[in-house]
Amino acid sequence: MTSNLLANETSPYLLQHKDNPVHWRTWGPDALAEAQSQGKPILLSIGYAACHWCHVMAHESFENDAIASVMNDLFINIKVDREERPDLDVIYQSALNMMGQQGGWPLTMFLTPDGHPFWGGTYFPATNKYGRPGFGDLIQSISQTFYNEPKNVRSNVDALRHGLEETARPTPGDGLSMDIIDEVAQRASNFIDMENGGTQGAPKFPQPDFFNFLWRASKRTGSSDLRDCVIRTLDKICQGGIYDHLGGGFARYSTDAIWLAPHFEKMLYDNALLIELMTEVWQETKSPLLAIRVKETISWALREMVVRPNGPKNKDTSTFAFASAFDADSEGEEGKFYVWDEAEIDRLLATLSENFKRHYEVRTFGNWEGKTILNRTANPTLGNDAEEQELAKAREILLLFRNNRIWPLWDDKVLTDWNGLMITALTKAGTIFNEPVWLEAAKSAYQFVCTLMIDQGHLNHTWREGRLRYTAILDDYANMTMAAITLYEHTGDKPYLDQAIAWVDQTNEGYWDDEYGGYFLTAANATDVITRSKTISDNATPSGNGTMMNVLARLLALTGNADYRDRADAMNKLFSSPNIDKLVGQTVMLCGFELLETATQIVVVGDADDSNTKALLQTVHNASVPTQILLRLSPDAPLPPGHPAHAKGLIDGKPAAYICIGPTCSPPHQDPAALAEALSNP
DSSP states (O other), X not given: OOSOOOTTOOOHHHHHTTTSSSXXXXXSHHHHHHHHHHTOOEEEEEEOTTOHHHHHHIIIIIXXXXXXXXXXXXXEEEEEETTTOHHHHHHHHHHHHHTTOOOOSSEXXXXXXXXXXXXXXXXXXSSSBTTBOOHHHHHHHHHHHHHHOHHHHHHHXXXXXXXXXXHTSOOOOSOOOXXXXXHHHHHHHTTBXXXXXXXXXXXXXXXXXXXXHHHHHHHHHOOHHHHHHHHHHHHHHHXXXXXXXXXXXXXXXXXXXXXOSEEOOEEXXXXXXXXXXXXXXXXXXXXXXXXXXXXXXXXXXXXXXXXXXXXXXXXXXXXXXXXXXXXXXXXXXXXXXXXXXXHHXXXXXXXXXXXXXXXXXXXXXXXXXXBBOOOOSSXXXXXXXXXXXXXXXXXXXXXXXXXXXXXXXXXXXXXXXXHHHHHHHHHHHHHHTTOHHHHHHHHHHHHHHHHHSEETTEEEEEEETTEEEEEOOHHHHHHHHHHHHHHHHHHOOHHHHHHHHXXXXXXXXXXXXXXXXXXXXXXXXXXXXXXXXXXXSOOSSOOHHHHHHHHHHHHHHHHOOHHHHHHHHHHHHHHXXXXXXXXXXXXXXXXXXXXXXHOEEEEEESOTTOHHHHHHHHHHHHSOOTTEEEEEEOTTOOOOTTOTTTTOOXXXXXXXXXXXXXXXXXXXXXXXXXXXXXXXXX
């Protein structure tokens, strides 16, 4: 077959390549069978729609007729959207790392006809430059190696196959302890840039899960250094160029060490995780800046990231979910949609211009490639109400103008796992900031997933324009289960808990490793992967196994089911590496273990409509207790078997709250002020 087969795909990334002269196929049995029948190696290219360097390589090589002709002659060419198939991306990124190379996107891998890797890299220019071989020459060399050096190819394949299989069988350790977790936090603090926030060097990623771990460590140990590094990081991010000061929302990462120049793509997951972290830190600091950024980021998501079942013209607001990303590029240039020059600012803002330029670092020659990225790094302190209102007026003028520019591509596919992250963030922020609209948005996205992204009783991974694709990965179940638990804790509605339990049952059946413990990334019925990966290290998103440790800890407290403890204990031993530096990359799991061992269980008993119940609940939401597990009960509802607050309930017919740590519970609290005091030092 001699044609490009991407035209009928749902992925915006794959559709970007449907007119390439390359004869692209999608990953699956047909493409693999074609490679085997022709005896050709596979050229696998993995990227995503918002990836700048993916666009560069596409323009330079995949739209080049001469290079495409060589690709078509020598290889079966397969294009994969990493966001649709993260299970494939994990396998081949891991293989590249085993070759001693740094991973990233675009990922360019060369495989045998049965899908096993033997060599690879990331971005390659069309011709020799940047110290990298030209892609046209490279593919001819790789083809010659495949046919002329079969023993070397087989040796590489066997070594990589063995390495990939071993990643699913880590050597069990002795188990974690709170002392080990404190040691990990201390080691992690050595990587912090104490001046600019974040970790040292460039590029800089926000790493919300990493800083959430440090925040919890600061609360647990009383370390002011850890506390300050988290606050400094958030303040720098919130005022830096990585934040969109006009439209809201954060870019994926900063290319420099001072958070000025981002790669301009906006991803749903970054913003969800940052909303959650900022909300949690705000509970203690009550920082006006964090409150503003939470509100602005959620407003951006509800304005620009909403996907409705029947398209954007559907005005039914009862059900919607969230899109994946906005591209970094527009009109073929990175960041063009977002940057400014001084003349534009002067013309649009008139008398407001000078004050705005002073606050947002607008210079004659710009601060990035001759243009200006708006930021408040030099003047980070918020002004008084009048000053901030004037700046807000100026921002509104610029935003209205910017909205008429040519927009970056919108990747509107709905991903189950990323929506799970946003549902959790909106649920927490909605209740903590007492914003019912945010909570309703979380419920809407949850309903979207439960209604449109389940097939034959099981979650699927992606939805776009009415088409459901791909069996769920572990992260889908883990993140949606956490979303359901969070909704249950913050609303008290039992169907959320029932769904969480059902999803964990499915996860245990389809993803649990009965031999070694832990969860595989892919389901047991997966047929098109060369190995079932088992991941524990957090990347831009939390690892599925790390999230499942948190899920199991919460369900143990909420239900009393000992099976959750047994599985959590098995994961603890499997993933408790004696290498402290390795544990630094597993912070979500470490937080789950802390929750398992030291959870602060808060039980609020009372009618949901009672004003006293509401006052006690809002007090709990306002308190900074990262290890809290909240159980809302009506007066006649039973507690789980063995719960430390068993048989405790209303006092003199009025609502009451109990704080339980381990087997011990506090006396009942009925006064919100007294409850707040108790929660300040549980």
